Amino acid sequence: MSDRGLAVVFTSPALLLLLAMSVFPLLWALYLSFTDYSATRGGPAEFVGFGNYTAILTSEQVHLRALTTLIYVVGAVTLQTVLGFGIAYLISRRTRGRGALTTMFLVPMMLSPVVVGLFWRFMLDAQFGVVNSMLGSLGLGQVEWLTRQRTALLSLIVVDTWQWTPFIMLIALAGLSAVPKYLYEAASIDRASEWFRFRTITLPLVWPLLLIAVMFRAIEAFRLFDLVYILTNGGPGVSTETMSFHIYKVAFLGFNTGTASAYGILMVLVVIVLTQLYLRYLNKLKEG
Amino acid sequence: MRLATAAMLLLATTAAACGDSKDDGEKASAPKAPATIPQLTNDPLTLSFIWFEWPPAQALEAFANAEYKKVRPNATIKVNTVPNANWHDAMFTQFAAHKTDFDIAILDSQHIGEAVTNGNILDITDFVKNNIDVTAYNPYLLAAYGQFPQAETGKRDENASLYGLPLLGDTWTMIYRKDLIGDKPPQTWDEMISTAEKCQADNPGVSGLAFHQANGSDAAAVTYNTVNGVYGGNLWDAKNRKIEGVLNDAAGQEAMDVLVNKMKPLTAKGSGNWFIDEVNAAVAQGKACIAFNWIAASGGLLDPKQSTLGTSREQILDKLGFATLPSQKTNLVPLGGMGMHVSAYSSAANQAEALNFMKWFEQADIQKKWAAAGGVPARTDALASPEFLNAGPFNQVYADSVPRMRDMWNVPEYARLVDIENTNVNAALNGAKKPKDALDDIAKEQQSVLDSSNRKGGGGL
Numbered sequence: 001m002s003d004r005g006l007a008v009v010f011t012s013p014a015l016l017l018l019l020a021m022s023v024f025p026l027l028w029a030l031y032l033s034f035t036d037y038s039a040t041r042g043g044p045a046e047f048v049g050f051g052n053y054t055a056i057l058t059s060e061q062v063h064l065r066a067l068t069t070l071i072y073v074v075g076a077v078t079l080q081t082v083l084g085f086g087i088a089y090l091i092s093r094r095t096r097g098r099g100a101l102t103t104m105f106l107v108p109m110m111l112s113p114v115v116v117g118l119f120w121r122f123m124l125d126a127q128f129g130v131v132n133s134m135l136g137s138l139g140l141g142q143v144e145w146l147t148r149q150r151t152a153l154l155s156l157i158v159v160d161t162w163q164w165t166p167f168i169m170l171i172a173l174a175g176l177s178a179v180p181k182y183l184y185e186a187a188s189i190d191r192a193s194e195w196f197r198f199r200t201i202t203l204p205l206v207w208p209l210l211l212i213a214v215m216f217r218a219i220e221a222f223r224l225f226d227l228v229y230i231l232t233n234g235g236p237g238v239s240t241e242t243m244s245f246h247i248y249k250v251a252f253l254g255f256n257t258g259t260a261s262a263y264g265i266l267m268v269l270v271v272i273v274l275t276q277l278y279l280r281y282l283n284k285l286k287e288g
Numbered sequence: 289m290r291l292a293t294a295a296m297l298l299l300a301t302t303a304a305a306c307g308d309s310k311d312d313g314e315k316a317s318a319p320k321a322p323a324t325i326p327q328l329t330n331d332p333l334t335l336s337f338i339w340f341e342w343p344p345a346q347a348l349e350a351f352a353n354a355e356y357k358k359v360r361p362n363a364t365i366k367v368n369t370v371p372n373a374n375w376h377d378a379m380f381t382q383f384a385a386h387k388t389d390f391d392i393a394i395l396d397s398q399h400i401g402e403a404v405t406n407g408n409i410l411d412i413t414d415f416v417k418n419n420i421d422v423t424a425y426n427p428y429l430l431a432a433y434g435q436f437p438q439a440e441t442g443k444r445d446e447n448a449s450l451y452g453l454p455l456l457g458d459t460w461t462m463i464y465r466k467d468l469i470g471d472k473p474p475q476t477w478d479e480m481i482s483t484a485e486k487c488q489a490d491n492p493g494v495s496g497l498a499f500h501q502a503n504g505s506d507a508a509a510v511t512y513n514t515v516n517g518v519y520g521g522n523l524w525d526a527k528n529r530k531i532e533g534v535l536n537d538a539a540g541q542e543a544m545d546v547l548v549n550k551m552k553p554l555t556a557k558g559s560g561n562w563f564i565d566e567v568n569a570a571v572a573q574g575k576a577c578i579a580f581n582w583i584a585a586s587g588g589l590l591d592p593k594q595s596t597l598g599t600s601r602e603q604i605l606d607k608l609g610f611a612t613l614p615s616q617k618t619n620l621v622p623l624g625g626m627g628m629h630v631s632a633y634s635s636a637a638n639q640a641e642a643l644n645f646m647k648w649f650e651q652a653d654i655q656k657k658w659a660a661a662g663g664v665p666a667r668t669d670a671l672a673s674p675e676f677l678n679a680g681p682f683n684q685v686y687a688d689s690v691p692r693m694r695d696m697w698n699v700p701e702y703a704r705l706v707d708i709e710n711t712n713v714n715a716a717l718n719g720a721k722k723p724k725d726a727l728d729d730i731a732k733e734q735q736s737v738l739d740s741s742n743r744k745g746g747g748g749l
Contacts, residue, residue, distance in 0.1 A: 036744040039384035040406045048745035055746020062749060126558020127575075147560030149720045233373070235503040236560060237715025237726075249748075252377045253703040254737075255384065256748030 033262035052262035084168025117230030171213035175206035323414035338390035383408040433627030454666030458624030473611035487577035496554030498576035503714035517620030
């Protein structure tokens with residue numbers, strides 16, 4: 001057998017699996033997105049052209065969920081970036097206990113989002129939660145974390161930040177470790193201030209890597225479902241319903257499979273377009 | 289470029305393959321069960337149910353394995369459970385796949401329309417005629433758990449088809465603290481509110497009321513529907529499929545006002561996401577003067593291991609009372625509970641066993657045993673039996689509530705309708721929407737779901 005043949009033999013199982021588990025469902029969803037089809041009602045999928053897409057793009061309900069998702073993504077990713085980079089910067093300056101500290105900070109990231117959601121739900125419970133208990137012992141009043149419009153979305157952002165800040169921290173730490181030492185030595189000789197060193201050496205060199213981490217987190221946050229499902233179920237009302245959660249409802253409450261497919265495809269398109277723009281900016285940054 | 293061509297080719301192939309759906313466009317309808325039970329197998333067989341996780345599920349499995357095995361030693365009963373919030377999805381996603389790992393689906397009464405329209409469960413009309421004594425039931429109970437199209441409140445249409453038989457009856461009970469408000473429960477809704485108000489003022493740390501407010505399952509929706517019924521409102525005009533102008537009429541508005549502005553202030557802070565377990569926890573920990581909960585979920589309140597109200601069942605019962613719901617303009621109460629429905633995708637042997645189980649389960653003596661085991665039967669004789677009435681302090685409440693019951697809509701669009709109501713009532717209860725706006729939004733959105741049932745594309749938003 002030729003080398004090429006061998007390569008085909010060895011890669012075909014993985015390729016077939018990829019086709020079956022990823023490519024086919026994606027194309028199937030793409031096909032269904034142009035049809036009026038329900039997985040439970042039976043009957044053939046009726047072609048409706050861009051009907052589903054038009055309905056989604058003009059729906060006030062979708063606009064509301066898009067705004068919620070945007071607030072969530074911006075809030076969570078900003079907070080995680082600032083905290084993650086801050087923690088990484090502080091850890092990078094330590095020589096002792098660095099490994100232990102890093103490991104400790106990484107623990108939340110290792111947990112299942114459902115588990116995280118459940119125990120934060122208990123912790124944030126207005127009546128019996130430890131958070132309100134601590135606030136009470138400080139003489140502060142009870143906060144309805146999960147049942148008030150303002151605090152519910154904030155709670156989601158805080159919980160997501162607690163879990164995913166370590167991800168940004170890890171990447172930032174890798175970037176910080178890669179900064180050549182001689183640059184700092186040269187700055188020391190020039191008696192540069194700490195702030196000057198940070199602004200002119202650390203940040204510019206870590207920035208591109210940090211932006212990649214931000215992109216990954218933003219994509220993840222954009223698809224948020226599990227925490228919403230466990231913590232607030234989209235409430236109060238629909239004020240914490242993200243787009244992913246809304247798709248779930250469209251897909252499984254009324255089994256509007258065609259509409260849900262179009263909704264999902266649109267979300268994928270949004271991610272692809274934004275990622276492309278972002279990567280172009282990153283490339284420009286690299287060239288600069 | 290080559291990749292794009294390949295993708296387009298694959299897409300075209302997929303579309304061609306899938307376009308040739310096995311359904312030929314005919315509207316699905318439920319397949320018929322045989323009028324008589326087919327020959328049963330003597331091979332070992334597991335009869336599987338699907339329900340949500342709560343005490344009656346374990347009670348059913350234990351009861352059926354103890355009693356049904358006496359007549360069918362080769363059959364094992366397995367009750368698979370899922371969290372309440374996933375119950376509908378867990379059943380209907382399997383129905384969608386036309387392959388179920390359960391033989392008997394325990395559907396909420398409101399799920400029947402969707403399951404029948406999709407052809408997911410068997411039409412057991414002929415089977416019932418031959419095997420079940422329909423006169424042994426309150427007609428409305430038989431209708432609520434099996435009939436489609438939907439029954440008119442309190443009645444059964446004898447010409448309509450049946451798709452299920454009652455498994456567990458249920459309604460709300462009012463749970464009240466006898467040691468705080470006295471032995472005599474409030475008789476009217478207004479009196480109940482003022483009693484709760486006084487109790488809350490007199491007992492710091494104890495909230496006046498505890499009830500379902502969550503936006504999952506049907507929690508907040510049932511709460512509003514209950515108050516709506518008591519204040520003389522209607523959920524819809526079933527004949528003309530009208531919700532807008534019916535739900536949000538003066539009576540509906542008054543009910544929403546009572547719920548949000550009079551009842552909600554008497555609940556514990558942060559209780560806006562409470563459902564069955566949270567209400568029970570508040571009662572068991574002595575944190576509520578008056579609470580409302582489903583009877584079938586109230587058994588745990590008498591368990592001293594789970595309660596701070598006493599170290600024995602008797603001590604707890606000295607403090608806790610169970611009563612039928614107070615009335616106001618009407619005396620309506622919510623119909624809860626579920627029926628048994630045979631999956632259309634189960635094997636022939638298991639369908640036969642399922643029908644046999646249902647026939648066995650609906651017998652008078654078995655229904656009484658089920659009552660003694662903690663179940664809530666539907667047969668009139670079982671409801672009046674000492675086995676049932678003495679099994680729990682709330683069983684008399686159920687028996688008295690049967691003639692007062694009102695159900696929701698069991699149309700195919702139920703899941704969407706209830707979600708609209710749940711989220712909006714929950715929003716009103718938690719200050720995210722004004723009560724009037726919430727009710728108007730419910731009416732408008734629900735009407736649009738009913739009106740767009742036959743519209744093509746963009747459904748479900």
